[in-house]
Amino acid sequence: MNTVKDYMEGLGKAARAASRDMAKASTAAKNNALLAMAQAIRANAEQLLAANAADVAEAKANGLEPAMLDRLTLTAKGVETMAQGLEQVAALADPVGEITDLKRQPTGIQVGKMRVPLGVVGIIYEARPNVTADAAALCLKSGNAAILRGGKEALRSNQAIAVCVRAGLKAAGLPEAAVQVIETTDRAAVGALVAMPQYVDVIVPRGGKGLIERISQEARVPVIKHLDGNCHVYIDDSADPVKALKVLMNAKTQRLGTCNTAESLLVSRKAAAQLPALAQALQAKGVEIRGCAETQALVAGAKSATEEDYYTEYLAAIISCKVVADASEAIAHINKYSSAHTDAIITESHANAMRFLREVDSSSVMVNASTRFADGFEYGLGAEIGISTDKFHARGPVGLEGLTSQKWIVLGNGEVRG
Numbered sequence: 001m002n003t004v005k006d007y008m009e010g011l012g013k014a015a016r017a018a019s020r021d022m023a024k025a026s027t028a029a030k031n032n033a034l035l036a037m038a039q040a041i042r043a044n045a046e047q048l049l050a051a052n053a054a055d056v057a058e059a060k061a062n063g064l065e066p067a068m069l070d071r072l073t074l075t076a077k078g079v080e081t082m083a084q085g086l087e088q089v090a091a092l093a094d095p096v097g098e099i100t101d102l103k104r105q106p107t108g109i110q111v112g113k114m115r116v117p118l119g120v121v122g123i124i125y126e127a128r129p130n131v132t133a134d135a136a137a138l139c140l141k142s143g144n145a146a147i148l149r150g151g152k153e154a155l156r157s158n159q160a161i162a163v164c165v166r167a168g169l170k171a172a173g174l175p176e177a178a179v180q181v182i183e184t185t186d187r188a189a190v191g192a193l194v195a196m197p198q199y200v201d202v203i204v205p206r207g208g209k210g211l212i213e214r215i216s217q218e219a220r221v222p223v224i225k226h227l228d229g230n231c232h233v234y235i236d237d238s239a240d241p242v243k244a245l246k247v248l249m250n251a252k253t254q255r256l257g258t259c260n261t262a263e264s265l266l267v268s269r270k271a272a273a274q275l276p277a278l279a280q281a282l283q284a285k286g287v288e289i290r291g292c293a294e295t296q297a298l299v300a301g302a303k304s305a306t307e308e309d310y311y312t313e314y315l316a317a318i319i320s321c322k323v324v325a326d327a328s329e330a331i332a333h334i335n336k337y338s339s340a341h342t343d344a345i346i347t348e349s350h351a352n353a354m355r356f357l358r359e360v361d362s363s364s365v366m367v368n369a370s371t372r373f374a375d376g377f378e379y380g381l382g383a384e385i386g387i388s389t390d391k392f393h394a395r396g397p398v399g400l401e402g403l404t405s406q407k408w409i410v411l412g413n414g415e416v417r418g
Helices: 002-023 027-043 045-061 066-072 076-091 130-141 152-171 188-193 209-218 241-253 269-284 293-298 307-311 327-337 350-359
Strands: 099-104 110-117 120-125 145-149 179-181 202-206 231-235 262-268 288-291 318-324 342-346 364-367 386-388 396-398 404-411
Touching: 002 110, 002 120, 002 145, 002 179, 002 188, 027 045, 027 076, 027 130, 027 152, 045 066, 045 076, 045 152, 066 152, 076 130, 099 404, 120 130, 120 188, 130 145, 130 152, 130 179, 145 188, 152 179, 188 209, 202 209, 202 386, 231 241, 231 269, 231 327, 241 262, 241 269, 241 342, 262 269, 262 327, 269 288, 269 293, 269 318, 288 293, 293 318, 307 318, 307 327, 318 327, 327 342, 327 350, 342 350, 350 364
Parallel strands: 120 145, 120 202, 145 179, 231 262, 231 342, 262 318, 288 318, 342 364
Antiparallel strands: 099 110, 110 404, 386 396
16 A cells, blocks of 8 residues: 555656646647657557557456447557547647736726646546547646546556657657556555645546546545436427427437436426327337336336436436426426436427526536537537536536636736725
């Protein structure tokens, strides 16, 4: 334990020192580093694939589940996508140093805000090697230092990517300690990382609910997190049936295992005539429906929903369903059972749409659009480090701006307070 603690302490000290240099790094230097990283990844594609093949072989021997194996596996196309991702982040606007809301006060001073890096960002994620490159890119461009801890299954892959990241930093004249990838698989390293407020400013966990709950309980530094994605689609009184079917099917069936997939369907009593057709389309895609008594009366084959069903993020071909009286009951249901990730209303009523936007307490709230749009790229952020369902600092998809903060600045010309 002492050895791991000492190792993590060393990483923390190096990251804190590097963060000072990153905060003042020019946009050109940061972009040069990102482009050099992309070049290094392409040049070392064979080594990356060989390292990943060794990780995959060991994971298969250890019985890693198929979904995790799929995330772990890199292909030549995946390596190229990583390189392109670095280039895309280089093309994004640099948020650091931006001055906004500058206003002159009666005293003569000008008061505004400047966007600045958070400092040192610790990122903990599971068996997805591409996150190593993505996280490095976003932290670097936003002027932060990063300490990355990937899943033990991807250790060789992550270290191979780390070599390319360090090469890019060195080529641009930036400190190699600006991005450090933890080399040990000891779980104690995670415990140490989240308990170093003297070195780490924020933690971003990316993974399953169990991982995020552990981090949230143990962390002594702020955590940008979401525990799960129990997303809702509400079919309002005036919903267009064609629009409702199109949005619901995309929200639930385009991909089953993402945090922005719809897990619950609410239908107003006045629109309940649409429910059989909606349910039939879902069932044709293999989706099991668990509903209230009214749902069961309208939908052949629907199973009875429990209270727990309405709280559940299935990440599977299952959806909970409830017939509600109106928008008021729908909003109350969502605010009780939702995980505050993403919720959508299908309606032709402007008044109900605006009310839904105001009253549903989630990080993304949508009108007549699929919950699957809750994504940094789709929101025009270029990329995201994760999605936050917290209410402080960052909420929703967290891109470059979410990895920065703002400080007040005052511009004067000798003014003094009377």
